Amino acid sequence: xxxxxxxxxxxxxxxxxxVWLGRVHVLKDVSGLAIPxxxxxxxxxxxxxxxxxxxxxxxxxxxLNRDARVEGKVTxxxxxxxxxxxxxxxxxxxxxxxxxxxxxHMSIYDNIAYALRANGIVKDKARLREIVRSVxxxxxxxxxxxxxxxxxxxxxxxxxxxxxxIARALALKPEVLLMDEPTSxxxxxxxxxxxxxxxxxxxxxxxxxxxxxxxxxxxISDYVAFLYDGRLIEWGPTKIVFSTPSNKLTEMYxxxxx
Amino acid sequence: xxxxxxxxxxxTLAATALVFAPFFWILGAVAYNGALVLxxxxxxxxxxxxxxxxxxxxxxxxxxxxxSLLIVGMAMAIATxxxxxxxxxxxxxxxxxxxxxGRALMDIMVEFPTIVIGISVFLIFGLALGxxxxxxxxxxxxxxxxxxxxTIQAVEAMxxxxxxxxxxxVALGLREGHVAKIILTEGKGGVITGVLIGMAxxxxxTAPLLFTTATSFDILANSPLSPVSAVPVLIFVYAFSPYTNxxxxxxxxxxxxxxxVLGIYIAVRLSLSKGGxxx
Ligand SMILES: Nc1ncnc2c1ncn2[C@@H]1O[C@H](COP(=O)(O)OP(=O)(O)OP(=O)(O)O)[C@@H](O)[C@H]1O
Ligand SMILES: [Mg+2]
Numbered sequence: 001x002x003x004x005x006x007x008x009x010x011x012x013x014x015x016x017x018x019v020w021l022g023r024v025h026v027l028k029d030v031s032g033l034a035i036p037x038x039x040x041x042x043x044x045x046x047x048x049x050x051x052x053x054x055x056x057x058x059x060x061x062x063x064l065n066r067d068a069r070v071e072g073k074v075t076x077x078x079x080x081x082x083x084x085x086x087x088x089x090x091x092x093x094x095x096x097x098x099x100x101x102x103x104x105h106m107s108i109y110d111n112i113a114y115a116l117r118a119n120g121i122v123k124d125k126a127r128l129r130e131i132v133r134s135v136x137x138x139x140x141x142x143x144x145x146x147x148x149x150x151x152x153x154x155x156x157x158x159x160x161x162x163x164x165x166i167a168r169a170l171a172l173k174p175e176v177l178l179m180d181e182p183t184s185x186x187x188x189x190x191x192x193x194x195x196x197x198x199x200x201x202x203x204x205x206x207x208x209x210x211x212x213x214x215x216x217x218x219x220i221s222d223y224v225a226f227l228y229d230g231r232l233i234e235w236g237p238t239k240i241v242f243s244t245p246s247n248k249l250t251e252m253y254x255x256x257x258x
Numbered sequence: 259x260x261x262x263x264x265x266x267x268x269x270t271l272a273a274t275a276l277v278f279a280p281f282f283w284i285l286g287a288v289a290y291n292g293a294l295v296l297x298x299x300x301x302x303x304x305x306x307x308x309x310x311x312x313x314x315x316x317x318x319x320x321x322x323x324x325x326s327l328l329i330v331g332m333a334m335a336i337a338t339x340x341x342x343x344x345x346x347x348x349x350x351x352x353x354x355x356x357x358x359x360g361r362a363l364m365d366i367m368v369e370f371p372t373i374v375i376g377i378s379v380f381l382i383f384g385l386a387l388g389x390x391x392x393x394x395x396x397x398x399x400x401x402x403x404x405x406x407x408x409t410i411q412a413v414e415a416m417x418x419x420x421x422x423x424x425x426x427x428v429a430l431g432l433r434e435g436h437v438a439k440i441i442l443t444e445g446k447g448g449v450i451t452g453v454l455i456g457m458a459x460x461x462x463x464t465a466p467l468l469f470t471t472a473t474s475f476d477i478l479a480n481s482p483l484s485p486v487s488a489v490p491v492l493i494f495v496y497a498f499s500p501y502t503n504x505x506x507x508x509x510x511x512x513x514x515x516x517x518x519v520l521g522i523y524i525a526v527r528l529s530l531s532k533g534g535x536x537x
Binding site: 091102 | 353422424425426427428430432433436440443444446
């Protein structure tokens, strides 16, 4: 079940990871997972299999849950994430959630600019404007919003909001972008746009994409991992996993039977 | 079935009407009697000093309005930051023991008899700490009364932001102070409402001021430590006095006080309606 990776450098490695939420043992000894740089790495599995929990462990926002207990090892570029300052970790590992969550009363512009200013990354106003524009162009939102950058983000459509929060995350230039079912709450047109965007982003960033949709994993991911009941069943290059799954459960899942 | 429904409808209607009655009656009495006095005294009523008892003069309530504004302003200056910081702590660390205790304490304090708060503040700050019957003592009493209202309201106002954008803010690698600022700004409409509701509450508050303010009303407080008088206390004392002109002044002051509180509630409605997706 452990896939021996090709030559690409590994960004995130997971060894013997166990996560409990209260009394529930959510992630059970997840081991041998290695996420290659500049790839789209999909995590698929049925509802409740622990996909979101795994993703939230990578940027340690799982710790916002006081009942969470995490054991095991996760490294980012070889560095143990649990001995890093979580704030610094989160600037390197961005996240997009299932539910679009811009700051609704804040302007479209400030949604992107706020963290750049607050984190002390950019102070120069002109430079800030440049970044806001470039990330909005990157997510193909610029043409739709450039005339109303000062209006509140809450007024955008769900699909636009989701692209805005992707832009907000990208502005911080993270190495890794965690995306938790980013297309499940938006309409088909926006879902396509976001999938398109993910394949474009891969050139410069590592994307960990949670999906409960095997078709989506097949369409846009380079690697795929299959979680089932908190266990890592198998992972590898998407083509291989889908054509010749090594596990019966995986085979049933990709055929839509689990 | 039909008959039963009609019966319930008429019962609920009657009860509602009954509840309305004293409300309109009070409002009517205050508006009528107060307006008579204000018409006679003119706008100077808001500025002039109170009259001598048993004369024909109405004078005004300028000194007590100044006193009320001073102590309410000082109370707000004390209570607002404390309330908002407490509300933020309760919101951001809702599972922590301190936050839970804080929340429970606010729920109790909001129901606490204000007369007890008044006497306690007078004993502790007025006597033990030597602040005496001063504007500061009075404003501390009012602040203690205001804090639970404003805190609870602010906690409620920040609930939805906490749910909707808290994780997002943390995931951006923002430090706690910036996360707090986002939660606070996102809940701004409700937070402002909380401050205004607290303000309305303490503007009309009488019981604690009986212990902490002066009962001579012809004084202008010029520092936090000087004695102060307040509108509700003047109403209380003048209404019970045997002098017709003082009783009239009490009616006029009642109308002014009601209008102030009403004005604050109108501001509350406005800030609430702005709490949506605007601003
Ligand atoms: N706060 C919590 N306390 C206890 N158990 C929890 C908590 N949150 C989630 N769980 C449990 O952990 C398991 C994994 O949840 P998780 O959200 O990671 O699954 P998921 O694969 O993302 O599912 P979905 O596809 O529905 O989003 C589930 O069984 C869930 O019931
Ligand atoms: Mg999930």
